[in-house]
Amino acid sequence: MDNKYFNVADIFGENVFNDSVMQERLPKKTYQKLKQTIAEGKELDIETADVIAHEMKEWAIEKGATHYTHWFQPLTGVTAEKHDSFISAPMENGKILMSFSGKELIKGEPDASSFPSGGLRATFEARGYTAWDPTSPAFVREDAAGAILCIPTAFCSYTGEALDQKTPLLRSMEVVSEQAIRLLRLFGNTTSKRVIPSVGAEQEYFLIDREHFLARKDLQYTGRTLFGAMPPKGQEMDDHYFGTIPERIESYMRDVNIELWKLGVSSKTQHNEVAPAQHELAPIYAQANVAVDHNQIIMETLRKVANRHGLQCLLHEKPFAGVNGSGKHNNWSLVTDDGINLFEPGKNPHDNIQFLLILTLIMQAVDKHADLLRESAADIGNDHRLGADEAPPAIISIFLGEQLEDVLEQLISTGSATHSKKGEKLDTGVKTLPDFRKDATDRNRTSPFAFTGNKFEFRMVGSQDSVGEPNIVLNTIMAEAFSDACDILEQAEDFELAVHNMIKELATKHQRIVFSGNGYSNEWREEAARRGLPNISSTVDAIPALTTDKAIELFERFGVFTRIELESRAEIEYEQYAKAINIEAKTMIDVTSKQIIPAVMNYTTEIGLSINTVVDACPDADVSTQRELLLEICDLLRDTRVAMSKLQDDVTEGQQIKGDNEKRAHFYHDVVAVDMAALRAPIDALEMIVDKEAWPMPSYGDMIFEV
Ligand code: ADP
Numbered sequence: 001m002d003n004k005y006f007n008v009a010d011i012f013g014e015n016v017f018n019d020s021v022m023q024e025r026l027p028k029k030t031y032q033k034l035k036q037t038i039a040e041g042k043e044l045d046i047e048t049a050d051v052i053a054h055e056m057k058e059w060a061i062e063k064g065a066t067h068y069t070h071w072f073q074p075l076t077g078v079t080a081e082k083h084d085s086f087i088s089a090p091m092e093n094g095k096i097l098m099s100f101s102g103k104e105l106i107k108g109e110p111d112a113s114s115f116p117s118g119g120l121r122a123t124f125e126a127r128g129y130t131a132w133d134p135t136s137p138a139f140v141r142e143d144a145a146g147a148i149l150c151i152p153t154a155f156c157s158y159t160g161e162a163l164d165q166k167t168p169l170l171r172s173m174e175v176v177s178e179q180a181i182r183l184l185r186l187f188g189n190t191t192s193k194r195v196i197p198s199v200g201a202e203q204e205y206f207l208i209d210r211e212h213f214l215a216r217k218d219l220q221y222t223g224r225t226l227f228g229a230m231p232p233k234g235q236e237m238d239d240h241y242f243g244t245i246p247e248r249i250e251s252y253m254r255d256v257n258i259e260l261w262k263l264g265v266s267s268k269t270q271h272n273e274v275a276p277a278q279h280e281l282a283p284i285y286a287q288a289n290v291a292v293d294h295n296q297i298i299m300e301t302l303r304k305v306a307n308r309h310g311l312q313c314l315l316h317e318k319p320f321a322g323v324n325g326s327g328k329h330n331n332w333s334l335v336t337d338d339g340i341n342l343f344e345p346g347k348n349p350h351d352n353i354q355f356l357l358i359l360t361l362i363m364q365a366v367d368k369h370a371d372l373l374r375e376s377a378a379d380i381g382n383d384h385r386l387g388a389d390e391a392p393p394a395i396i397s398i399f400l401g402e403q404l405e406d407v408l409e410q411l412i413s414t415g416s417a418t419h420s421k422k423g424e425k426l427d428t429g430v431k432t433l434p435d436f437r438k439d440a441t442d443r444n445r446t447s448p449f450a451f452t453g454n455k456f457e458f459r460m461v462g463s464q465d466s467v468g469e470p471n472i473v474l475n476t477i478m479a480e481a482f483s484d485a486c487d488i489l490e491q492a493e494d495f496e497l498a499v500h501n502m503i504k505e506l507a508t509k510h511q512r513i514v515f516s517g518n519g520y521s522n523e524w525r526e527e528a529a530r531r532g533l534p535n536i537s538s539t540v541d542a543i544p545a546l547t548t549d550k551a552i553e554l555f556e557r558f559g560v561f562t563r564i565e566l567e568s569r570a571e572i573e574y575e576q577y578a579k580a581i582n583i584e585a586k587t588m589i590d591v592t593s594k595q596i597i598p599a600v601m602n603y604t605t606e607i608g609l610s611i612n613t614v615v616d617a618c619p620d621a622d623v624s625t626q627r628e629l630l631l632e633i634c635d636l637l638r639d640t641r642v643a644m645s646k647l648q649d650d651v652t653e654g655q656q657i658k659g660d661n662e663k664r665a666h667f668y669h670d671v672v673a674v675d676m677a678a679l680r681a682p683i684d685a686l687e688m689i690v691d692k693e694a695w696p697m698p699s700y701g702d703m704i705f706e707v
């Protein structure tokens with residue numbers, strides 16, 4: 001867009017086949033049929049699909065689209081697509097027609113064998129199907145290659161097993177709605193028809209200069225730096241967060257926003273993050289499956305637009321060791337179709353029995369399934385954050401804030417809550433400023449699962465991961481909690497008394513999951529161990545949560561995953577883990593042997609020559625410092641060689657472990673990753689003493705301060 005000033009309302013959603021477009025373009029009957037199908041979650045009949053497909057194609061062609069794609073999220077984390085052009089077979093007169101049928105709209109058939117299936121493929125068939133998710137609108141994406149109609153779809157195997165994130169997410173949304181409605185009915189709500197999980201995902205990312213990126217093989221192959229000494233200045237000055245955004249970045253953010261707005265993504269907030277070169281983008285929340293799709297669009301857009309600005313967007317959780325990493329905050333709530341937020345405590349939470357019951361049900365769900373929530377945030381990049389001294393700790397706990405904690409205390413100690421603490425007035429000392437009330441649900445940035453007013457913020461998710469998985473878990477564990485509660489309450493003779501007893505019982509039983517102190521501290525680790533809360537520090541240790549009896553029972557009971565689907569997911573995660581570390585290790589070896597060792601050798605020659613030159617010119621000169629430096633470098637060079645050859649040997653061994661993904665993943669975690677750290681140490685030490693001019697790649701300082 002050339003025009004510097006424009007009205008967001010004019011462009012918002014202009015590339016989306018959204019409700020208003022459909023209402024305008026579709027015959028009334030077709031539109032109503034579609035709406036009904038969506039509302040009832042039924043399958044679309046082929047005649048209706050044909051009409052929609054035709055109109056969608058006409059609309060897309062007007063927007064310049066030449067191709068369409070079924071846009072889906074296989075289990076690799078990134079979205080996948082196969083582009084098909086709209087053209088049909090040439091006619092006799094040599095011309096062609098542009099066509100797009102209902103069948104092509106609702107079903108695609110990508111070759112499933114190129115996507116991970118964790119054994120499902122072997123058991124079933126290579127074929128996979130994509131099926132249109134009419135609840136997430138189609139959109140036209142513009143890029144350098146032209147414009148393409150993207151149809152958000154679910155991806156299943158021939159026999160219906162989910163090979164993606166969307167299918168189980170949609171299943172989980174249905175079941176939580178069903179069970180929540182059951183509970184609402186008990187409280188006398190007769191009007192709400194559905195409960196919709198709502199999600200707002202705040203996305204963190206780094207931006208660096210593309211030239212720097214291109215000069216670092218580690219960033220290119222693995223998304224993170226595998227070497228790098230800390231710069232003299234890091235984030236200790238706290239001057240970046242909410243600091244002024246540099247013009248280059250501002251112009252980037254503006255373009256990102258325009259792209260997102262056109263795609264109907266309500267990008268709302270942007271600011272710098274804690275680390276230098278780190279930023280954040282947050283959209284306004286939407287229903288879970290749309291929010292998950294939008295988060296994928298956001299990540300794609302952040303990457304794509306960066307290249308246009310000579311920048312590189314890094315979505316890895318930990319691109320720079322020692323510098324704050326990136327995550328995603330998954331803000332989640334349950335809202336009825338008529339706008340009631342089930343997590344809204346109101347002014348007097350102690351009086352709000354429905355809210356208190358739901359709150360204690362959340363405590364129960366999170367306490368019971370902490371391992372599953374932890375697993376849903378596990379990925380190889382996130383291993384560098386969780387359990388390290390930053391971001392949320394690997395231990396799941398809930399932060400409720402002073403007000404709710406106090407209400408719970410009252411409930412537990414006396415059996416009933418009689419009052420709610422109010423937020424205090426903040427006195428700014430300035431008369432013209434409005435009165436600020438301190439939020440009674442103050443903040444705690446170290447908690448992985450924090451109540452923030454009328455939603456929970458799950459902060460553990462990794463920056464490049466799909467938010468699909470955590471929301472599948474959240475919805476399903478809540479469905480279970482609602483369902484179990486309803487089973488009891490529906491039979492109760494005295495409903496109020498039964499609710500009251502249940503709240504007290506649950507609050508007491510699951511109080512251990514509530515924690516408001518500093519989640520990064522060692523004391524918390526000790527305290528959590530005393531409370532018996534799991535502390536799962538790595539992905540390989542988190543994966544087993546998927547296939548425990550508890551998990552299988554939960555997911556099968558609500559039809560969200562079958563045992564086979566869970567087992568295949570665990571297989572895929574082990575496999576991906578080993579593969580990713582294997583690539584990192586090989587990249588390390590490559591860069592060390594082809595770039596770092598040669599550069600350091602050249603540098604030692606230079607020092608040697610310089611010593612000779614000095615001694616020739618001045619035989620009495622004291623060159624002991626140069627000699628010491630040379631000696632130190634040579635020692636580190638030797639350490640590097642030794643560490644590299646150990647890494648090489650172990651990678652070879654790891655590659656030979658075949659057929660057992662779990663064993664292989666553990667080997668890469670226990671042995672190869674440890675070797676990598678051992679190789680990194682002498683190299684980072686070398687970087688500190690070798691002439692900057694001689695170092696073969698940009699430094700941390702170059703990358704994070706020169707954008
Ligand atoms: P905070 O400052 O508490 O993080 P923000 O207002 O900045 O809150 O919102 C952060 C994200 O949470 C945004 O994406 C926002 O749209 C989303 N959000 C706000 N309310 C809800 C809600 N009820 N359910 C889900 N997400 C929400």
Ligand code: MG
Pocket residue numbers: 202329457
């Ligand atoms: Mg937030």
